Amino acid sequence: MRKTILSLSLLSVSLMSCSTVLNHLPYVYKIDVNQGNMIDQAMVDQLRPNMTKRQVLYIMGSPMLVDFFHQNRWDYIYSAKKGGEDSEQKAISIFFENDQVKGVQGDLKPSTVLVSKPSADKMVDVPKRDLEKTMWETMSGWFDYSDVKREGEPAKQPVSTQ
Numbered sequence: 001m002r003k004t005i006l007s008l009s010l011l012s013v014s015l016m017s018c019s020t021v022l023n024h025l026p027y028v029y030k031i032d033v034n035q036g037n038m039i040d041q042a043m044v045d046q047l048r049p050n051m052t053k054r055q056v057l058y059i060m061g062s063p064m065l066v067d068f069f070h071q072n073r074w075d076y077i078y079s080a081k082k083g084g085e086d087s088e089q090k091a092i093s094i095f096f097e098n099d100q101v102k103g104v105q106g107d108l109k110p111s112t113v114l115v116s117k118p119s120a121d122k123m124v125d126v127p128k129r130d131l132e133k134t135m136w137e138t139m140s141g142w143f144d145y146s147d148v149k150r151e152g153e154p155a156k157q158p159v160s161t162q
Helices: 002-023 041-045 053-060 135-140
Strands: 033-036 073-081 088-097 100-106
Touching: 053 073, 053 088
Parallel strands: none
Antiparallel strands: 033 073, 073 088, 088 100
16 A cells, blocks of 8 residues: 555656656747737827727727727737746726727826837839720730731732832
């Protein structure tokens, strides 16, 4: 009986140590797990009182939670677990009144200084298109068929200039 209890206790201790060893093995790749809406301080800094729901959608994206009973509250939740480390969670709630922002509550607070996000858009010059011709006319203009004899047509005589 004692041998059985001793062997079971040794087995359980060895299994517990295996899980600890397996969780901390070097050179083992552990994936990053991101869930929810990406939330960062730059996004929250752009929120201002009296913004419309459409403007908030443009800045923050679709909310993670829209409660049926509290439709004037949007919840954004973000959870990230990087490479086996502890997970990081951020949550923010935006409150509306008459479809305009009235309050923000959560882990990130908007700054009091007006922040304008620089645009990453590039200006590209697009050449003007000739819209007078159809696509077929444009493509057939690339090839010169003036010297080709078609069936049923008399051959073209060279024009002599004297």
